[in-house]
Amino acid sequence: MSERPRAPGEAPFPSPFQASLLALLGVFVASLIGFLLVDVTSPTTAAGIATVLGIGVAGLLGATHVPPPHAERLGLRGLRLAHAPALLLLFPIALLAAQLDPLLAQWLPPPDVAERAERLREVLPTDQGLALVETLVVAIGLSPLVEEWLFRGVIQQGLVAHLGAGAGVFTTALLFALAHGGGGLSAQSYAAVVAQTFAIGLAFGYARHVTGSLLAAIALHAGVNGLGVLSLYLGDAVAIPGADPASAFYPAWLLAASVASLALGAWWLRRIPTAPLRPDPPREEEDDSWLP
Numbered sequence: 001m002s003e004r005p006r007a008p009g010e011a012p013f014p015s016p017f018q019a020s021l022l023a024l025l026g027v028f029v030a031s032l033i034g035f036l037l038v039d040v041t042s043p044t045t046a047a048g049i050a051t052v053l054g055i056g057v058a059g060l061l062g063a064t065h066v067p068p069p070h071a072e073r074l075g076l077r078g079l080r081l082a083h084a085p086a087l088l089l090l091f092p093i094a095l096l097a098a099q100l101d102p103l104l105a106q107w108l109p110p111p112d113v114a115e116r117a118e119r120l121r122e123v124l125p126t127d128q129g130l131a132l133v134e135t136l137v138v139a140i141g142l143s144p145l146v147e148e149w150l151f152r153g154v155i156q157q158g159l160v161a162h163l164g165a166g167a168g169v170f171t172t173a174l175l176f177a178l179a180h181g182g183g184g185l186s187a188q189s190y191a192a193v194v195a196q197t198f199a200i201g202l203a204f205g206y207a208r209h210v211t212g213s214l215l216a217a218i219a220l221h222a223g224v225n226g227l228g229v230l231s232l233y234l235g236d237a238v239a240i241p242g243a244d245p246a247s248a249f250y251p252a253w254l255l256a257a258s259v260a261s262l263a264l265g266a267w268w269l270r271r272i273p274t275a276p277l278r279p280d281p282p283r284e285e286e287d288d289s290w291l292p
Helices: 016-037 043-063 070-074 083-088 093-098 099-107 113-123 129-163 167-179 187-211 214-233 252-271
Strands: none
Touching: 016 043, 016 129, 016 167, 043 070, 043 129, 070 093, 070 129, 083 214, 083 252, 093 099, 093 129, 093 187, 093 214, 093 252, 099 129, 113 167, 129 167, 129 187, 187 252
């Protein structure tokens, strides 16, 4: 992975410190709004509105400071048809990330396993038709779009410019994971959620960087969340990070197949040419004819 070029004389935004502040701002506002709404609406609706207003506003605020060319930096380009099967091969990252739960539980057994699973099912219910629709809208529609706009659209391009591709993707995934830790968890559960979300965040960031398109990260995020909703619907939550700390290890053949799929998808994704870039709108020239 190589660093994207920047316009001469333009300082990249955000810096690591600015990126941390943006993530903190988004999480703080989202948490505050969620707290205010949780008693007047369903937990799912509260989470969706909080994500849009908190994470979304932080993303919009950050985007206004990103220097041109905006389309190139923010990943506003499409995807080629060949990107679809390569991205599908990356979906097993959800299974591999879920295996961090039983692995970490061997050294850091969480005391709040039942509470954690119940909390997830309360926020993302799938037991009724309307509740399932609400969960799908939030988990597959709103969250991937808004979160990827902030983290892989605004934050990652700035960190890659400052730190280089590898460190930029790594640091973005770390901020993404810390933002998903949430409150009210034991230290062991918090560590498990952060570790799992960090793992899938690396995959999102990689897809965004090698394709040059934010749509790649959004599609992968939506797909991983979709697997999680499906597992909740089927009654065995294993694909959403932090969903089932008591789950057993998967069979060795499944883990090996997941690793092979992930490696093939990552290799294939790098070999596909990027789609044409959507050009930035032309800047309006200031009318200075009235000046003497």
